[in-house]
Structure formats: C-alpha cells, structure tokens
Amino acid sequence: MKKKSKIQNPNFKILILLLFTFHCSLFTVSEAKVYIDISSPASKQLPIAIQEFSGTTGKEISEIIRNDLEFTGLFFLIDRSAQLENPSQTFNPRNWTPLGVEAVVKGSVEEGKDLTVVAILYDVLEGRELLRKEYSAEKEFIRPLSHSIANDIYKALTGETGIFRSKIAFVAEEGNGKGIFIMDWDGKKIKRTGLKGNVAISPRWSRDGTKLLFSAERNRQWGIYLLNLTIRTENKVFSSKGTNVVGDFLPDGNNFIFYSSKDGNPDLYIMNLKDNEITRLTSSYSNEVSPSVSPDGRYIAFVSDKGGSPQIYVMRIDSSDVRRITFEGSYNTSPSWSPKGDRIIFSGRRGMTNQIFLVNPDGTGLTQLTTQGNNEDPSFSPDGRYVAFSSDRDGLKGIYIMRANGESQKRITPDSIIASGPRWSPN
Amino acid sequence: MKKVFAVILMLVAGSVFFGCSQRKVVQPEAQQQQPAVSPEETKKKAPIRPEEKIAAEKITEQQLAKVETRDIEAPKYIEEKGVFEDIYFDFDRYDIRSDAKPVLEKIASWLLKNTSEKILIEGHCDERGTNEYNLALGDRRAKATKDFLIALGLSPKRIEIISYGEEKPLCTEKTEDCWQKNRRDHFVVLRETGK
Numbered sequence: 001m002k003k004k005s006k007i008q009n010p011n012f013k014i015l016i017l018l019l020f021t022f023h024c025s026l027f028t029v030s031e032a033k034v035y036i037d038i039s040s041p042a043s044k045q046l047p048i049a050i051q052e053f054s055g056t057t058g059k060e061i062s063e064i065i066r067n068d069l070e071f072t073g074l075f076f077l078i079d080r081s082a083q084l085e086n087p088s089q090t091f092n093p094r095n096w097t098p099l100g101v102e103a104v105v106k107g108s109v110e111e112g113k114d115l116t117v118v119a120i121l122y123d124v125l126e127g128r129e130l131l132r133k134e135y136s137a138e139k140e141f142i143r144p145l146s147h148s149i150a151n152d153i154y155k156a157l158t159g160e161t162g163i164f165r166s167k168i169a170f171v172a173e174e175g176n177g178k179g180i181f182i183m184d185w186d187g188k189k190i191k192r193t194g195l196k197g198n199v200a201i202s203p204r205w206s207r208d209g210t211k212l213l214f215s216a217e218r219n220r221q222w223g224i225y226l227l228n229l230t231i232r233t234e235n236k237v238f239s240s241k242g243t244n245v246v247g248d249f250l251p252d253g254n255n256f257i258f259y260s261s262k263d264g265n266p267d268l269y270i271m272n273l274k275d276n277e278i279t280r281l282t283s284s285y286s287n288e289v290s291p292s293v294s295p296d297g298r299y300i301a302f303v304s305d306k307g308g309s310p311q312i313y314v315m316r317i318d319s320s321d322v323r324r325i326t327f328e329g330s331y332n333t334s335p336s337w338s339p340k341g342d343r344i345i346f347s348g349r350r351g352m353t354n355q356i357f358l359v360n361p362d363g364t365g366l367t368q369l370t371t372q373g374n375n376e377d378p379s380f381s382p383d384g385r386y387v388a389f390s391s392d393r394d395g396l397k398g399i400y401i402m403r404a405n406g407e408s409q410k411r412i413t414p415d416s417i418i419a420s421g422p423r424w425s426p427n
Numbered sequence: 428m429k430k431v432f433a434v435i436l437m438l439v440a441g442s443v444f445f446g447c448s449q450r451k452v453v454q455p456e457a458q459q460q461q462p463a464v465s466p467e468e469t470k471k472k473a474p475i476r477p478e479e480k481i482a483a484e485k486i487t488e489q490q491l492a493k494v495e496t497r498d499i500e501a502p503k504y505i506e507e508k509g510v511f512e513d514i515y516f517d518f519d520r521y522d523i524r525s526d527a528k529p530v531l532e533k534i535a536s537w538l539l540k541n542t543s544e545k546i547l548i549e550g551h552c553d554e555r556g557t558n559e560y561n562l563a564l565g566d567r568r569a570k571a572t573k574d575f576l577i578a579l580g581l582s583p584k585r586i587e588i589i590s591y592g593e594e595k596p597l598c599t600e601k602t603e604d605c606w607q608k609n610r611r612d613h614f615v616v617l618r619e620t621g622k
Contacts, residue, residue, distance in 0.1 A: 116483060134483035145486040178594065193494050199594045201558060219502050220547060220589050232494050243566040243590045245559060259563070261570070261590075266563045289563045303560060310560055331519070333560040347557050354557060376557045421558060 035103065035157040036074050038385070045076040046157060048103040049096065051087040052080070053117065055109030057142060061117060062107065064146035067186065068164045069153065072385070073403055091120070093127040103130070105153060114138055119149045121156055131156045143188055161427060163381045168388050169203035169212055170399050170413075171421040180214050180227070185381070185388075185424065187399065187412025193227065195234055201421055204256075206249045209426045213237070213246045213256055224258055226273070238271055238278075247291035247302075250317075257281075257300065259289040268302060268319075281319040290334055293317070294341045299361065301325075301335040301344050312346055314361055325363035332357075334377050338384045338404075345369075345378040345387060356389055358404070369406035379424045380404070388422040504545070504617035511537075513611040514572065519556070521567035523575050527612075531572065534614060535579035547587040548572050549613040553606035554593045565590030572612045587617065 037043045050066045052059050069075045078101050085095035087106060096104055107119040114136050121131040133152060137145040147164035154162035166185045171178050177198045183190040197216035204213045212227040223239030224246045238244060242261035247268070249256050254273050259266050266289045268281040282288040286306035293300055298317055303310050309330040315322040326332040331349035338345065344361055347354045348368075356370045356378045373393025380387055384404060391400045394411060399422045402409040413419045511534050514527035523531070538546060550569030552561040569588035577583055598605035 135486055136483040137486035141486055141488050144488045148484070148486050195494055199591065201562075201594070217589070217591070217594075220504075220587070222589070227494060229489065234494050241587065243562050245562060261563075261566045265570070266566060287560075287563045287567065290559045331556065331560075333557045349555075352555065354555075374555075377559075 034159050038074060038158050038160055043074075045074060046103060047076045047078055047099075047101045048105070048157075049078040049083055049099075049101050050105045051083070051085075051107075053107035053109050053119075054088065055111060057111065057115065057139075058107065058109045060142065061109060061146045061149070062105075064143060065105065065150045065153065068147060068150035068162070071186075071401075071408065072154070073408060074158065091122050093122075093124045096124040103157060107149070111139075115142060115145060117145060117149065119152070121153050143184060147184070160383065163383050163386070163424075163427060166382055166427055167209075167425040168379075168399065168412075169205065169423045169425065170390075170419050171201055171203065172413075173418040180212065181419070183399075183413070185401070185412075187401075187414075190413070190417070195225070195227070202246055203421065203423050204246050204248055205423060205425050206253050207251055207426055208253065211249075211253075213249065215245045215258075224256075224271075237273060237276075245289070247300075248293040250293055251295070251297040257291045257293055259291060259302075268300070292336050292344075294337050294361075295339055296341055299341075301337060301361070303333045303335065312344065312359070314344075323363070325359055325361065326366075327363070328366060336379050338380050339382055340384055343384075343404075345380060347376045347378060347389075356387065356406075367406075369402065369404075370409065375400075377421045379422055381424045382427040386424075388424050390420040390422060501620070503620060504547075505620055506547070507616040507618065510616050511614040513613050515607060516568055516610045516612075518553070518606070518610065519564070521550075521564060521571050523571055527572075531575050532579065535576050535581055538576075538581055538585060543618075545585045545587060545617040545619075546576075547589065547615040547617050549595075549615065550588065550590040550592075551595060551597075551609055551611050551613060552593045553609040554596060554601075555606065556593065558592060558594070561592035562590050562594075563592075565592045568610075568612055 036046045048069065050062050053062045066077055070077050078099060082099060085092060091104060091106060102124050104122040104124060105119065107117055110116040117135045119133055120129055123130045131152060135145055135148060144165060150164045151162035163185060167182050168185055169180060169182050172181045174192065178200050180193045180195055180200050180203050181190055182193065197218045200214055200216040202215050210230050212229065213224060214227065215222055215224050221239050222244040223236050224244055225234055226237045227234045240260060240262040243266065244258060244260045247257040247259065255270050257268065257270050259268055265285055266287045267283055268288050268291050270279045270281060284306060286304055288302055288304050291300050291302040299314055300317060301312060301314050304313050307324065310333050311324055312326040312332050312335045313322055313324050329348045329350055333347055335344050335346040343358050345356060345358050348357045354374045354376050355368055356375045358367045358369060359365060373391050375389050375391045378387050378389040386401055387404050388399060388401050390397050396418050397420050398411050398413040399419045400409055400411050512530055514530050515524065517524065534546065538544060548569040550565030552564050556564060569590055573586045573588050576586055596609045598608045
C-alpha cells in the first residue's frame with residue numbers, strides 16, 4: 001500500500017486514468033467490431049454488395065441471401081448494375097470504396113451429386129476476409145443452405161443470431177375444412193401436415209421447435225393435439241365437451257396452458273403432458289380465453305370480457321395479481337409475448353377493423369403497427385425483430401410479415417391459399 | 428482516505444491499461460485515409476479469419492412427410508340436418524333475441540315428444556372478430572340457447588353444444604346481410620348409431 005501511494009497529486013492520477021480509459025474505449029470498438037448495432041434504433045443501414053455466386057444455381061442462392069438480408073432493414077443492398085467489380089474478379093477494396101460499400105459477399109457453387117458452396121464475406125475498409133466458409137447440401141436443400149449462409153453473414157456483421165432458418169406454422173383452408181401447414185419464414189416451401197379433421201386452429205410451437213400443439217374439431221368435439229415433428233406422429237392430449245383451444249407450451253415443455261368451456265364458461269387451465277393432471281386457473285362467469293405464457297414462464301397474458309368487452313389482462317402463473325392492460329377500444333384479443341418478455345402484441349378493433357398493436361406488460365406504450373384491412377393473430381420472430389400476422393387487406397386472408405416497428409409489411413403466402421393464424425417457430 | 432482512493436484509481440487504471448495493451452489495435456478511421464490495398468497485398472496479408480476453415484458444414488432439413496393421424500374415432504351419432512331453422516344473434520352478443528323464441532319453443536316441444544332424440548347446437552359468428560375469440564363467442568351463443576331449452580323443461584343430457592366461431596360461414600360477402608346470416612345457432616338432430 002505504501003509503495004503504491006507514491007504519486008502525491010490526485011488530479012494527475014485521475015488524468016492518467018482518464019487517458020487510459022479514453023484510449024482503451026477507442027480501440028475496443030474496432031477490436032470487437034460490430035458492423036451494425038442492431039440494438040440502436042438510429043443505426044444506419046450497412047451498405048453491402050451480394051455478388052452473384054458462380055455456378056448454375058449461384059444466382060438463386062445469392063438472391064435468397066440478398067432477400068433475407070434486405071428484409072431485416074439493417075442493410076443497404078448495392079444494386080448490381082452499379083458494381084464495378086465483376087463477380088468472377090478477385091476482391092479489391094478499391095472497386096468498392098468509391099461506391100461507399102462496406103461489406104462484399106462473393107461465392108461459388110460446385111454442383112456434383114450435392115451442392116458445395118464457398119461463401120466469403122469481405123470487410124472493404126480493412127481489406128480483409130471476415131468470413132470464409134464451405135457448405136454442402138443435397139440439391140433439394142438449396143433454400144436452407146442459402147438461409148444458413150445468410151445467417152452466418154448476419155452473425156458476422158451484427159453479432160446476433162439470424163432467423164433465416166426459422167419456420168412459420170399456420171392454418172389454411174383445405175377441402176371443406178382447415179388444416180395445419182408449415183412454411184419457411186419467407187413464405188417458401190409450404191407444406192401441409194396432412195392432419196385429418198374438420199377444422200384445425202392455433203398451432204403453438206414447443207420452445208425447442210420439435211413439437212406443435214394445435215386444436216382441432218373432430219367428430220363434433222374440440223380436442224387438443226400434439227404433433228411430434230421428429231417422429232411424425234400426432235396424439236390427442238385433451239378433449240371434452242365444449243370448446244378447447246390451446247394457448248401455449250410452458251417453458252419446461254411438459255405443461256401447456258389452454259382455455260376450455262368444459263365446466264360451463266371458457267376458463268383457463270394448465271395440463272401436464274406427463275401425468276395428464278389439469279389445474280384450473282380461473283373460475284368466473286365471464287370468458288377467459290387465448291392465454292399466452294411469458295418467456296420466463298412467470299406470467300400469463302389472456303383475454304377476458306369480465307369488464308364488459310374483451311380486453312387483455314396479465315396475471316402471474318398462479319393466477320394472482322390480475323391486471324388489465326388495455327383500455328382503448330372495445331375489442332382487444334390474441335395477445336402474444338415478445339421473446340424478451342418486454343412487449344405484448346395483440347389484435348385490437350378500431351372502427352370496424354382489427355389492427356395489430358404493441359403494448360408493454362404494464363399497459364404503457366401502446367403503439368399501432370397496421371392500418372390496412374383486418375390484421376389478426378400476431379406472433380414475434382425468435383429474435384423479436386419481426387412479426388407474422390394474418391391480413392385480408394389484399395382480398396382473401398393471407399400471412400404477412402413486418403418489422404416489429406411496423407415497417408416493410410409484405411404478404412408471404414400466395415394468393416391461391418387462404419391462410420391465417422401464423423406462429424413463428426423458435427430458432 | 429485520499430490515499431486509499433488514489434491507490435484504487437491506480438489499480439483500476441493499471442488493469443485497464445493492461446487489458447487494453449493485450450488487444451489488437453486497429454483503427455478503421457485511419458485505414459480509410461490510406462490508399463486502398465491492391466488485391467496482391469490483400470492476398471499477402473494473412474487474412475484474419477474469425478472461424479478456422481473446417482470441413483464444409485452439411486446443411487440438411489427435416490422433411491415433413493405425411494403425419495400419421497391417430498385417435499380417429501367413429502362418429503357416435505347419425506346426424507339429421509334441416510329439421511329446425513337457424514336462430515340469429517346481434518353483433519358481438521350472445522343473448523337470445525325475441526325473434527328466436529318461437530323457434531326454440533318449437534324445438535323444445537318436439538324434443539319433449541320425441542324422447543329418444545338428442546340435439547346438437549352449433550354456435551357460429553361472423554368474420555369480424557378474431558378467430559379464437561369468436562370460438563368463445565360461438566360457445567356462449569350455443570350455451571345461451573342450451574340454457575333457454577333447459578328452462579323450457581329439457582334435460583341438459585339431451586343437448587350437446589359446439590362452437591365453430593367464424594370457421595364455417597354460410598355466406599362470405601362483406602355485407603351486413605351476410606354477416607347476419609353467419610351470426611347464428613344451427614341445430615342438428617342426433618340419433619345414436621346402432622339405433
């Protein structure tokens with residue numbers, strides 16, 4: 001202690017400290033370089049060029065990557081016609097700095113029995129490779145392959161995990177009824193699960209993405225069914241007289257929340273999938289429906305009409321501390337939590353149409369995200385940056401996605417499908 | 428006290444400096460000013476790769492082939508439709524309207540005469556609510572009718588209910604006429620199979 005207290009002037013010491021700190025913070029930025037700070041709402045778009053990959057499927061692959069990155073709104077995609085460097089030329093930063101481009105992606109595709117792709121991401125300012133990676137896939141997996149490349153580029157530039165391999169489960173009309181379908185997040189590769197039943201609704205993912213719970217009416221009874229995507233089987237887990245509609249898996253994956261009118265009026269229940277035990281959460285003459293569990297499993301958002309009209313409420317998982325969180329409008333339904341648990345998204349009627357709104361779990365910060373047509377069943381992407389929902393703004397109902405601030409709304413399902421009730425998968 | 432404070436400052440400063448000196452010092456702003464490097468130079472510079480190049484990542488995806496549907500049971504009842512007319516509801520409401528009462532009285536007296544029959548009440552909604560909440564509303568419309576029939580002397584055991592919400596519209600135009608047709612309870616006579 002004595003040894004170290006030789007410098008007598010404290011101001012001098014503070015000056016040294018300040019110098020070191022300033023010095024350090026300056027260099028830390030470039031050391032752990034984050035090209036786009038996605039947590040900052042004011043961050044500018046990163047100018048990036050995705051060059052066409054060589055090989056016959058190169059164009060398709062680079063287009064998928066381009067579309068993925070473009071939808072995020074975080075990148076400014078440099079037009080191909082403006083590019084000075086031919087995709088086959090060696091990367092030269094001098095060709096890109098005049099265009100203001102900060103990152104360049106090049107790639108090549110070899111097509112044998114499988115597709116083998118090498119993708120390289122360059123940092124223009126530093127003139128170096130940021131990522132070089134080889135991928136291989138059977139030809140039918142060209143889209144997941146391209147999405148994986150987009151995920152790696154996204155991770156290298158933002159430090160965050162991309163959602164480009166995630167899926168959306170939804171409901172679509174088939175025959176005289178409705179069935180459960182699954183597609184890529186960009187609306188491609190739509191697959192019907194082929195589940196029989198009259199009407200199916202409300203697909204809900206397990207947090208590991210291997211299972212889906214949904215509700216279906218079969219033989220004049222509403223049941224809750226568990227679809228195991230790994231072993232491709234489906235089992236009835238609950239049915240009774242009345243209406244039974246699944247809400248959410250609890251985070252442990254062994255329990256789920258649902259609403260049922262089995263005891264008279266719609267109320268909330270939790271069922272354990274292992275011992276089939278059912279716990280009743282609410283008991284009232286009003287409707288308690290559409291329960292959604294917070295990501296930490298501690299809270300439930302749900303809809304109740306006990307105040308005279310359907311409104312969103314939040315309570316603890318043990319059904320204590322019930323609070324109403326919506327006060328504007330006379331019809332607020334379909335609540336769903338953001339992955340961080342800091343927002344609840346729902347559908348609220350304004351005038352004669354349903355619109356998508358965000359609200360904080362304490363009822364503050366109400367924000368309207370849509371204005372055209374009827375918009376229902378909002379569901380967050382696993383990173384919380386995007387929202388899937390259904391809309392009839394272009395005629396028949398389809399699935400749309402948008403950024404979580406309401407920007408860049410677009411339909412992702414084709415006009416030939418009448419689709420609703422989307423749920424975004426975990427990553 | 429001052430001395431102790433000063434020591435802490437020194438320690439913090441020292442550790443910060445130490446931590447700092449370990450890092451690679453790269454200044455993008457400075458690089459921007461320099462003439463851009465030629466491709467040859469780029470090649471010579473050992474590229475800094477955040478990930479060592481390893482064997483190609485194999486990308487696959489689970490194929491969702493047809494799922495096996497279990498628990499398909501045979502229907503319990505033979506259904507007879509069109510015996511009774513539908514009754515209608517006001518927008519967002521599930522109370523029984525006065526124009527529905529004659530229909531319900533007819534159903535009650537028929538069931539009181541035909542004691543082996545049961546009845547299924549389907550509750551339906553127009554499309555303007557949200558799908559899930561409409562299922563609850565349809566449930567309440569069917570339940571209201573069931574309660575009305577019980578009040579007219581029928582046993583609850585002879586009345587089944589189910590909600591279809593907005594899932595089974597009769598009419599698909601976006602007009603009040605059409606919406607009114609959809610806000611209905613529909614009746615199905617049930618006969619047990621094997622009878």
